[in-house]
Amino acid sequence: QVQLVESGGALVKPGGSLRLSCAASGFIFSDYYMSWIRQAPGKGLEWVSHISSSGTTTYYADSVKGRFTISRDNGKNSLNLQMNSLRAEDTAVYYCARVRGSGSSLYGVDVWGQGTTVTVSS
Amino acid sequence: DIVMTQSPLPLPVSPGEPASISCRSSQSLLHRNAYNFLDWYLQKPGQSPQLLIYLGSHRASGVPDRFSGSGSGTDFTLKISRVEAEDVGVYYCMQALQTPYTFGQGTKLEIK
Numbered sequence: 001q002v003q004l005v006e007s008g009g010a011l012v013k014p015g016g017s018l019r020l021s022c023a024a025s026g027f028i029f030s031d032y033y034m035s036w037i038r039q040a041p042g043k044g045l046e047w048v049s050h051i052s053s054s055g056t057t058t059y060y061a062d063s064v065k066g067r068f069t070i071s072r073d074n075g076k077n078s079l080n081l082q083m084n085s086l087r088a089e090d091t092a093v094y095y096c097a098r099v100r101g102s103g104s105s106l107y108g109v110d111v112w113g114q115g116t117t118v119t120v121s122s
Numbered sequence: 123d124i125v126m127t128q129s130p131l132p133l134p135v136s137p138g139e140p141a142s143i144s145c146r147s148s149q150s151l152l153h154r155n156a157y158n159f160l161d162w163y164l165q166k167p168g169q170s171p172q173l174l175i176y177l178g179s180h181r182a183s184g185v186p187d188r189f190s191g192s193g194s195g196t197d198f199t200l201k202i203s204r205v206e207a208e209d210v211g212v213y214y215c216m217q218a219l220q221t222p223y224t225f226g227q228g229t230k231l232e233i234k
Binding site for chain 2: 045046047059061062095097100101104105106107108110112113114115118
């Protein structure tokens with residue numbers, strides 16, 4: 001079945017780095033835009049980043065621009081998020097998600113992973 | 123940034139009764155292709171969010187037909203014709219017209 005499984009979440013000190021991964025299965029990974037969406041404890045949802053199906057186009061929220069890097073390996077059906085210079089406000093559950101559409105017309109996050117928890121604290 | 127405002131925030135509903143959630147955007151979500159780039163999601167307790175409605179009114183695969191989305195421009199509504207116990211959770215609207223894609227604050231539906 002269609003599935004996304006995240007890994008890599010951990011407790012890290014402010015200023016530290018972390019790499020999240022997402023393994024996709026059950027669909028043609030290279031056909032879809034993919035995204036990372038996060039949810040701080042007890043809070044709502046925040047769109048963090050997305051990447052085009054080919055990997056050539058990326059987007060970052062202002063809150064993470066210059067610190068996070070999204071990438072994908074279509075040969076391995078995997079999505080990654082390299083997180084550097086982590087701050088306390090990056091503490092959240094990070095969801096890997098599949099997005100419908102393409103280009104400037106994205107709509108419907110139709111598959112979500114179970115999430116991986118990132119805690120930034122000294 | 124487009125600001126998404128939901129109401130009400132807590133929504134107590136008796137089983138079998140209808141429910142309605144409003145979502146307003148600070149800018150029109152009507153794309154030049156005539157679709158409204160507005161989605162609805164439900165996050166059940168302890169679970170990841172799930173897609174209910176996309177492009178304003180299109181029900182996602184597997185979503186019961188008691189859920190419906192309507193509206194255009196800046197005003198949107200999610201309706202549940204008859205609430206069931208399994209519908210409890212937090213409902214979010216999200217605009218995907220322009221980056222940054224933004225979510226509403228979330229409406230918590232609870233059973234009376």
